[in-house]
């Protein structure tokens with residue numbers, strides 16, 4: 001076969017292969033097979049040297065034509081394939097903006113926090129300021145300044161956790177630390193009376209700690225809301241009126257309150273306040289142990305000794321104070337039979353509120 005015919009055949013076969021190539025990789029394989037170092041056209045061109053002189057120009061022309069045609073076809077097909085592959089990649093990589101976003105569930109306040117806030121808002125509505133206290137407190141503010149000096153028997157009712165100074169404070173190491181986790185929010189009273197001039201109308205919500213084993217009605221850590229009023233001419237009537245108003249706001253207007261004489265070292269006279277049972281409405285049931293009443297707070301008129309510790313003249317000023325347990329109020333309001341349920345973090349329980 002003469003070389004021109006061979007070249008035409010090679011060209012036709014190559015153009016068909018180019019047309020068949022379905023990917024840029026397959027096309028590249030065709031190119032290497034024809035135009036590469038060992039490619040079929042390259043071989044033919046190499047063989048040209050052996051041709052007789054007079055055949056060379058015609059063969060050269062045919063070879064150039066074949067190469068030009070093959071290169072043109074390669075580049076045209078290459079463009080088509082590259083474009084198709086690009087489109088494919090774009091559609092495969094595309095972000096589907098119609099996919100719904102992932103929702104993060106929005107949390108709500110825990111019942112204890114919500115109750116604390118609700119009570120604080122009721123007091124804020126009648127002119128009280130909300131103040132902060134400290135959970136790690138000194139023995140002096142937790143007890144002594146509240147008319148409960150060392151060896152006072154009332155200290156025994158509120159055993160707590162003492163904070164031991166590891167730096168080698170000898171008294172602390174002997175177990176005589178005077179730094180403790182507060183047993184009550186009442187210490188805030190002593191701080192505020194030292195820091196502020198009357199008139200004082202404050203509440204102080206916060207955590208307190210006691211060495212109690214958790215059971216349906218006790219927790220080793222719980223929340224109280226302390227209240228303190230110091231002004232001229234404050235009477236027991238003001239205390240009763242204020243608490244009556246607040247308790248009805250918390251529990252509803254149909255609930256009655258009852259003041260029972262009691263003892264607290266820092267108030268004189270002192271009382272415990274009960275709210276009428278919401279389940280039996282005072283008739284007596286299991287919830288209120290047959291009494292018709294539920295105890296919710298302690299209160300009284302500020303003892304003159306407490307004023308003396310804080311440097312307030314009891315001849316000029318008088319005042320009242322109270323302390324309520326937040327968990328207890330939440331349980332009574334929502335008929336929760338066991339305080340521990342509030343701390344367990346069971347979402348099936350907590351979601352109800």
Ligand code: DAH
Pocket residue numbers: 183184185186226227264266267297298299300320321322323324
């Ligand atoms: N601190 C008392 C307790 O934890 C509650 C209390 C009673 C607070 C009488 C007061 C108060 O401010 O006047 O049991």
